Amino acid sequence: MAFSAKQTFYAALTSVLIAGGAASSVAQADTTLLNVSYDPTRELYKEFNAAFAEDYKKQTGETVTLRMSHGGSGKQARSVIDGLEADVVTLALAYDIDALVENGGLLGADWQNKFASNSSPYTSTIVFLVRKGNPKAIHDWSDLTRQGVQVITPNPKTSGGARWNYLAAWGWAEKAYNGDDAKVRGYMRDLFNNVPVLDTGARGATTTFVQRELGDVLLAWENEAFLAIEELGPDKFEIVVPPFSILAEPPVAVVDKVVDKRGTRKVAEAYLNYLYSPTGQKIAAKNYYRPISPQYADPQDLKRFPAIDLVKIDDPLFGGWQKAQKTHFSDGGVFDQIYQPK
Amino acid sequence: MKSSLIAANRGALIAESALIRTVIVLVGVAFLALFLFMPLVLVFAQALSSGLGAYFAALIEPDAWAALKLTLLVAVISVPLNLIFGLAAAWAIAKFSFPGKSLLITLIDLPFSVSPVIAGLIYVLLFGSRGWLGPWLSAHNIEIVFAIPGIVLATIFVTLPFVARELIPLMEQQGTTDEEAARTLGAGGLKIFFRVTLPNVKWGLLYGVLLCNARAMGEFGAVSVVSGHIRGVTNTMPLHVEILYNEYNFAAAFAVASLLAILALLTLVLKTWLESQGAGNGSNKH
Numbered sequence: 001m002a003f004s005a006k007q008t009f010y011a012a013l014t015s016v017l018i019a020g021g022a023a024s025s026v027a028q029a030d031t032t033l034l035n036v037s038y039d040p041t042r043e044l045y046k047e048f049n050a051a052f053a054e055d056y057k058k059q060t061g062e063t064v065t066l067r068m069s070h071g072g073s074g075k076q077a078r079s080v081i082d083g084l085e086a087d088v089v090t091l092a093l094a095y096d097i098d099a100l101v102e103n104g105g106l107l108g109a110d111w112q113n114k115f116a117s118n119s120s121p122y123t124s125t126i127v128f129l130v131r132k133g134n135p136k137a138i139h140d141w142s143d144l145t146r147q148g149v150q151v152i153t154p155n156p157k158t159s160g161g162a163r164w165n166y167l168a169a170w171g172w173a174e175k176a177y178n179g180d181d182a183k184v185r186g187y188m189r190d191l192f193n194n195v196p197v198l199d200t201g202a203r204g205a206t207t208t209f210v211q212r213e214l215g216d217v218l219l220a221w222e223n224e225a226f227l228a229i230e231e232l233g234p235d236k237f238e239i240v241v242p243p244f245s246i247l248a249e250p251p252v253a254v255v256d257k258v259v260d261k262r263g264t265r266k267v268a269e270a271y272l273n274y275l276y277s278p279t280g281q282k283i284a285a286k287n288y289y290r291p292i293s294p295q296y297a298d299p300q301d302l303k304r305f306p307a308i309d310l311v312k313i314d315d316p317l318f319g320g321w322q323k324a325q326k327t328h329f330s331d332g333g334v335f336d337q338i339y340q341p342k
Numbered sequence: 343m344k345s346s347l348i349a350a351n352r353g354a355l356i357a358e359s360a361l362i363r364t365v366i367v368l369v370g371v372a373f374l375a376l377f378l379f380m381p382l383v384l385v386f387a388q389a390l391s392s393g394l395g396a397y398f399a400a401l402i403e404p405d406a407w408a409a410l411k412l413t414l415l416v417a418v419i420s421v422p423l424n425l426i427f428g429l430a431a432a433w434a435i436a437k438f439s440f441p442g443k444s445l446l447i448t449l450i451d452l453p454f455s456v457s458p459v460i461a462g463l464i465y466v467l468l469f470g471s472r473g474w475l476g477p478w479l480s481a482h483n484i485e486i487v488f489a490i491p492g493i494v495l496a497t498i499f500v501t502l503p504f505v506a507r508e509l510i511p512l513m514e515q516q517g518t519t520d521e522e523a524a525r526t527l528g529a530g531g532l533k534i535f536f537r538v539t540l541p542n543v544k545w546g547l548l549y550g551v552l553l554c555n556a557r558a559m560g561e562f563g564a565v566s567v568v569s570g571h572i573r574g575v576t577n578t579m580p581l582h583v584e585i586l587y588n589e590y591n592f593a594a595a596f597a598v599a600s601l602l603a604i605l606a607l608l609t610l611v612l613k614t615w616l617e618s619q620g621a622g623n624g625s626n627k628h
Contacts (some may be wrong), residue, residue, distance in 0.1 A: 042589055067572050067575055069570055069571045069573070070571065071571055079488065082471060082473070082487065083470045083473075083480070083485075083488055134592040182568060184364075204588070229589075
């Protein structure tokens with residue numbers, strides 16, 4: 001009796017294995033494209049992928065299946081280096097794509113010149129998300145270091161968004177204290193003293209703030225802040241736009257080594273080019289990213305982006321990602337010097 | 343004799359004042375309610391918060407469906423392998439004596455003592471494209487990490503001890519007398535194994551397989567490291583719960599979580615039944 005059950009079981013096992021094998025060989029008949037992206041782009045690419053697949057089918061008659069992987073930007077880059085076969089990467093900052101060049105030469109060092117505007121089809125910035133009515137009266141970066149204000153931001157070691165947060169604060173402090181290094185560091189130390197918990201990714205920090213209701217202010221991507229309000233109700237949160245912030249350019253790239261191996265270069269390039277098309281720009285603006293060609297976006301969507309004084313990562317203050325990364329976020333860098341885990 | 347001792351102890355307990363007894367019982371009940379019962383209720387309450395329609399829609403959504411199929415596939419491959427390995431290891435350890443035996447026992451326990459994250463990372467370091475075997479695998483177009491084989495390997499690693507750990511004490515307790523009797527009656531090695539050893543540990547074996555299966559389906563940490571998190575392809579159910587939660591899709595996240603909870607409850611029911619069966623047969627005395 002027990003043996004007959006066992007025989008049935010093995011028959012079932014065999015059939016499942018065969019079915020699994022058959023299913024995977026069917027899936028390979030279509031062209032699939034894997035886009036490895038960072039945390040807050042989930043909704044953007046959900047909509048964009050559907051639009052692209054439809055357009056590509058219309059243009060070429062070919063069916064393309066788009067696959068997504070999301071996570072903290074640095075962690076995602078690490079996975080691609082370790083062998084996650086991404087045809088395209090759409091990460092939070094150029095440094096994480098540079099890492100793919102340095103570790104394993106997955107793409108050429110000149111990747112950022114391959115597409116328009118530094119390969120960044122949309123930009124964003126860092127804003128504050130506060131609880132409804134702004135009970136702690138937070139309006140500018142100076143308010144973040146006040147006693148009793150709890151600031152939520154992810155860990156700049158693992159999260160791209162967190163690095164933008166950190167550099168925006170640093171940029172403000174440099175300006176406010178006229179470049180007095182001791183005072184800037186003092187400000188940053190006070191700021192991180194007010195941070196009760198460092199999540200690994202931007203989305204984790206957002207759920208900490210909105211779902212676990214920890215902290216008074218969330219330093220967030222502008223798109224992430226808008227999305228949190230849209231998803232969880234404007235009656236609970238509001239956005240505070242500081243007068244000064246940073247221009248965040250999340251870049252995109254084709255991973256040469258992968259597309260050449262898989263023979264997907266044509267569709268991968270078409271995919272990223274479509275981000276620059278009127279439809280792509282419109283979808284980006286709709287999902288709260290600032291489009292680089294605003295003329296294609298819905299004017300209603302554009303109204304949501306107030307003008308802010310924005311510092312760029314290429315500003316001499318930071319000297320580009322390579323230098324900023326080395327100065328601030330490497331082991332023993334400025335962040336390690338000012339931040340003591342509690 | 344043991345039972346009379348328990349009865350004596352119980353008598354002593356009853357002698358405690360009613361107040362102390364009530365407080366102790368209340369603390370116990372409150373603890374269970376707070377840490378076990380309430381979270382379980384919460385999972386189902388959240389899952390059904392947007393109605394039954396939304397609940398089932400979340401379960402038949404293609405990505406959730408793919409996650410369910412992947413979870414079952416991983417369990418169907420890793421559990422039988424661990425069954426065979428666990429049985430063989432337990433048989434060798436309990437019935438024979440050989441050099442390196444204690445080393446083998448220690449190795450079997452390794453997955454229990456190592457953090458699951460490490461379990462995932464070792465496979466990335468071994469099979470990842472920058473790992474030891476990475477270049478060779480890549481040249482031969484073999485995908486292991488960030489694909490289904492990696493998920494299966496990581497699952498096998500974390501579930502490896504369950505069957506062996508369940509069987510070793512049982513087999514050691516039973517000793518080798520039955521086998522020796524069979525041998526004197528002229529049975530050969532394989533015949534002894536299938537006719538004597540295996541039936542003796544039947545219930546313990548099923549119990550180990552059950553625990554192994556529960557862990558295989560529920561594993562998060564190790565699988566998360568090697569998965570690559572590709573929606574609809576390398577997302578198991580526990581990973582899919584996290585994804586949905588991070589997308590503010592709380593009802594759907596808890597709907598998928600409730601499936602895992604149902605699985606856990608089924609495991610408990612089966613476990614209780616197996617224990618009663620084992621006790622009835624006198625082969626599972628612990």
